[in-house]
Amino acid sequence: MEIVCPAGTPAALRAAVKAGAHTVYCGFNDETNARNFPGLNFDRAEMREGVAFAHGHGAKVLVAINTFPRAGGQSLWHRAIDDAALSGADAVILADPGLLDYAARINPGLRLHLSVQAAAANADIINFYASTFGVKRVVLPRVLSVPEIAAINAETEVETEVFVFGGLCVMAEGRCSLSSYATGLSPNMNGVCSPASHVEYRDDDGALDAKLGGFTIHRVAKDEPAPYPTLCKGCFSAGSQTGHLFEDPVSLNAEQLIPQLRKAGVTALKIEGRQRSKSYVAQVVRNFRASVDALEAGKPLPHGMLARLSEGQAMTTGAYKKTWR
Amino acid sequence: MELTVGPNQFFWPAENWSAFYVALAEAPVDRVVLGELVCSKRLPFYQDRIPEALALLAEAGKEVVLTSLALVTLKRERNLTADLAAMGVTVEINDLTALAHLPKGMGFHVGPLVNVYNEGTLAWLASLGATRVCLPPELPLASVKTLTRASKELGVAIEVWGHGRLPLAISGRCYHARLHKRAKDNCQFACENDPDGLEVRTLEDQPFMAMNGVQTLSHSYACADYQIEALTEAGVSALRLSPQSQGFIRLCQVYRDRLNGTVPTGAIAAELQEASPHTRLSDGFLTGPSGVFWTGAPMSP
Numbered sequence: 106m107e108i109v110c111p112a113g114t115p116a117a118l119r120a121a122v123k124a125g126a127h128t129v130y131c132g133f134n135d136e137t138n139a140r141n142f143p144g145l146n147f148d149r150a151e152m153r154e155g156v157a158f159a160h161g162h163g164a165k166v167l168v169a170i171n172t173f174p175r176a177g178g179q180s181l182w183h184r185a186i187d188d189a190a191l192s193g194a195d196a197v198i199l200a201d202p203g204l205l206d207y208a209a210r211i212n213p214g215l216r217l218h219l220s221v222q223a224a225a226a227n228a229d230i231i232n233f234y235a236s237t238f239g240v241k242r243v244v245l246p247r248v249l250s251v252p253e254i255a256a257i258n259a260e261t262e263v264e265t266e267v268f269v270f271g272g273l274c275v276m277a278e279g280r281c282s283l284s285s286y287a288t289g290l291s292p293n294m295n296g297v298c299s300p301a302s303h304v305e306y307r308d309d310d311g312a313l314d315a316k317l318g319g320f321t322i323h324r325v326a327k328d329e330p331a332p333y334p335t336l337c338k339g340c341f342s343a344g345s346q347t348g349h350l351f352e353d354p355v356s357l358n359a360e361q362l363i364p365q366l367r368k369a370g371v372t373a374l375k376i377e378g379r380q381r382s383k384s385y386v387a388q389v390v391r392n393f394r395a396s397v398d399a400l401e402a403g404k405p406l407p408h409g410m411l412a413r414l415s416e417g418q419a420m421t422t423g424a425y426k427k428t429w430r
Numbered sequence: 431m432e433l434t435v436g437p438n439q440f441f442w443p444a445e446n447w448s449a450f451y452v453a454l455a456e457a458p459v460d461r462v463v464l465g466e467l468v469c470s471k472r473l474p475f476y477q478d479r480i481p482e483a484l485a486l487l488a489e490a491g492k493e494v495v496l497t498s499l500a501l502v503t504l505k506r507e508r509n510l511t512a513d514l515a516a517m518g519v520t521v522e523i524n525d526l527t528a529l530a531h532l533p534k535g536m537g538f539h540v541g542p543l544v545n546v547y548n549e550g551t552l553a554w555l556a557s558l559g560a561t562r563v564c565l566p567p568e569l570p571l572a573s574v575k576t577l578t579r580a581s582k583e584l585g586v587a588i589e590v591w592g593h594g595r596l597p598l599a600i601s602g603r604c605y606h607a608r609l610h611k612r613a614k615d616n617c618q619f620a621c622e623n624d625p626d627g628l629e630v631r632t633l634e635d636q637p638f639m640a641m642n643g644v645q646t647l648s649h650s651y652a653c654a655d656y657q658i659e660a661l662t663e664a665g666v667s668a669l670r671l672s673p674q675s676q677g678f679i680r681l682c683q684v685y686r687d688r689l690n691g692t693v694p695t696g697a698i699a700a701e702l703q704e705a706s707p708h709t710r711l712s713d714g715f716l717t718g719p720s721g722v723f724w725t726g727a728p729m730s731p
């Protein structure tokens with residue numbers, strides 16, 4: 106199976122490739138991709154150099170252009186597709202049907218992957234994207250169980266890529282506007298979710314409150330670690346209950362499910378985290394590469410190395426296990 | 431400008447569901463979209479009542495439309511989606527999966543849960559047969575204007591979310607079931623006691639969101655009262671009103687009066703606040719800076 110790693114910077118790309126990534130995904134430094142954070146991502150020259158470096162080491166580069174173009178501003182996204190093709194990228198990862206249509210018409214030789222932001226969650230729609238735009242791979246949304254992924258693979262020729270490590274979106278990706286409701290900035294339109302510009306920590310008489318867009322969604326004692334206030338992992342009350350009503354502040358770690366995912370016909374394992382440091386990326390990549398190599402060689406999987414890298418030291422296998430739902 | 435009543439997002443007892451559409455037949459609206467949007471497990475409870483409601487509404491002169499499910503994963507849900515076209519009425523797609531099943535050449539509508547953010551996607555949908563698109567509620571007024579301009583050449587009517595709790599997210603996980611310590615597969619219909627969704631509050635006890643099974647909504651009710659002139663000027667063809675369990679027929683009338691110009695700007699908000707002082711309104715997705723924002727008259731506490 107192919108390990109697909111995040112690269113937020115040229116240094117992270119080189120680190121991921123050296124650590125054994127088969128494939129790296131990255132984006133341009135503007136609102137055309139869903140990790141539009143300051144100081145992150147690639148300018149045009151960096152992209153060309155990054156692709157050349159990866160190709161020189163036998164690795165592939167995928168360019169994520171996976172936000173939804175702004176009405177009246179599509180040319181920025183079209184240029185990103187054209188420039189990704191020019192840079193020699195092995196594929197672009199798109200979510201917007203209008204962009205898929207553009208890419209298929211203008212760059213028929215360019216390989217198209219369907220972003221998780223398209224939330225294509227069944228074989229019918231995946232096959233529709235394949236027959237309409239020639240999509241070759243789909244990144245599956247994090248709402249499916251392993252048996253459901255196997256069922257999809259049994260009904261489609263399109264390759265499937267699934268998330269195995271990092272942040273966990275609990276809502277169908279690309280279909281969530283919680284962030285723009287509270288902050289005005291959203292993954293679909295701006296490439297950001299629960300943005301740091303709208304986070305505020307406040308010392309409240311011995312407790313530390315975390316607010317997002319003015320809404321208090323987390324509170325810990327002053328000496329406790331404070332998780333980042335992501336909306337769907339915030340603390341709320343409903344009925345007589347108070348707590349993490351949507352999801353706990355946990356990370357996804359499906360390391361132990363790799364054999365099952367392989368059996369389910371998954372082509373590629375995706376690691377989330379273009380905002381992470383190059384040392385983090387290298388460490389995670391090394392671990393997953395070792396797991397996949399062990400699996401291919403028929404050896405037992407090494408495990409447990411990733412625990413200290415995850416959010417709040419807590420991990421979940423999310424929707425892959427049906428009980429999560 | 432026309433009024434479209436969107437699909438009911440909530441789980442109501444079948445009798446209430448039927449009574450709602452009987453009453454709606456008398457309401458001053460032009461179009462009614464019905465069917466199950468949120469959770470396929472709810473559908474068997476009222477599925478056999480749909481043909482009767484469709485007939486009643488059509489007889490009353492409304493255009494009737496059937497919605498597709500918003501998130502299609504299971505085989506059963508794929509089959510339900512595939513069967514929609516056979517009902518003989520226009521289909522509103524709320525997940526692109528429906529496109530895989532609609533017969534080629536059959537016109538269709540596009541609902542607010544499909545991501546139509548730009549002219550390219552609008553043109554692509556029009557090329558497949560879309561004749562009406564209700565834009566995602568997240569879009570600002572500037573985008574609405576650009577898209578209505580583009581829609582004229584494409585022959586597509588544009589709708590905008592006019593009233594009701596905003597559909598903010600949908601998940602594979604059922605939060606209502608989780609709250610009751612149940613799994614989705616054994617939910618025992620935890621959502622049936624909350625006909626307008628269950629209020630979700632922040633740690634400072636501020637109302638914030640509403641839980642509706644696998645769906646998350648805004649706590650506030652979007653209200654386009656103050657934007658009606660701008661939307662009309664932009665060429666928006668219809669406002670969408672999202673069903674709520676109380677006072678909905680009256681609500682349709684107030685919007686109709688406002689569109690007819692028989693009541694002034696602010697009259698809808700004023701009436702809503704008077705009828706229910708604790709209801710929070712929002713129009714920030716259209717106007718900024720964030721969805722929860724309200725531009726209108728000062729809110730009641």
